[in-house]
Amino acid sequence: MTAPLDCFFVEREDLIERYVAGDAAKASLSQEQLAAFEEHYFGCPVCFEKLQAARAAREAMLTVGASSRRTAWIGWAAAAMVVVTSASAWYLLRPAGAPASHVTAKRPPATVPLELAKIDPPRYDAVELRGSESPADARFRGAMKAYTAARYQDAAAQLSAISSHAPSQFFAAASQLMAGNTDAAIAALQAVPPESPFAEESKWLLAKAWLGRNEPDKAKPILDALSAGGGDFAAAAARLREQLKQWEAGR
Numbered sequence: 001m002t003a004p005l006d007c008f009f010v011e012r013e014d015l016i017e018r019y020v021a022g023d024a025a026k027a028s029l030s031q032e033q034l035a036a037f038e039e040h041y042f043g044c045p046v047c048f049e050k051l052q053a054a055r056a057a058r059e060a061m062l063t064v065g066a067s068s069r070r071t072a073w074i075g076w077a078a079a080a081m082v083v084v085t086s087a088s089a090w091y092l093l094r095p096a097g098a099p100a101s102h103v104t105a106k107r108p109p110a111t112v113p114l115e116l117a118k119i120d121p122p123r124y125d126a127v128e129l130r131g132s133e134s135p136a137d138a139r140f141r142g143a144m145k146a147y148t149a150a151r152y153q154d155a156a157a158q159l160s161a162i163s164s165h166a167p168s169q170f171f172a173a174a175s176q177l178m179a180g181n182t183d184a185a186i187a188a189l190q191a192v193p194p195e196s197p198f199a200e201e202s203k204w205l206l207a208k209a210w211l212g213r214n215e216p217d218k219a220k221p222i223l224d225a226l227s228a229g230g231g232d233f234a235a236a237a238a239r240l241r242e243q244l245k246q247w248e249a250g251r
């Protein structure tokens, strides 16, 4: 079974670049990632367009046969990304076999800039527990090995099976987010109760998840509340809120 990807994940993981960059880069993608990506771009005009542009750029680069291939590739790719920004250009690049639904697909409204939606995995420091460790603590510690190894899909599955354990609940949600399962992450983050020691960080991730979903109007009230709350994430929330304002003003 493959997890559904979203555009944010595609961009964050450089999936398009890795997909077209040749066998070595493609081999760094698992079969599961490849299948999920292919499923995504066939249904997503935005990623489909970028993929076509990246392919065209790569072909152009190979034709030129530049001595410094990597440099040339980056240059061509950047140029192509800039040029192919309209739906009509996408239409022209679309292969004859593309499903009809792509032809009528409309470009979505302006997308929240990637740097505003970007997420760093929440920090986990394995703390030496003194005294007795509960069975849930022990399972949590085991599951967090997957988390620290960036095996987020695995971590999410293990952590969400540990019930009534606040750290597991939070890191399960964070793992979903890092794995690109944004909808599942949003649901899990919304379920973190206000009395959880992770309540504030959950709100922060929730705001980020909404930005990744291109729903800034849902992120804004969360950021405002965090900013007014004066906690650990107040300053970061205020800064992000300001960046959102500037982006909206310049749109």
Ligand SMILES: [Zn+2]
Binding pocket: 006, 007, 010, 040, 041, 044, 046, 047, 048
């Ligand atoms: Zn996409």
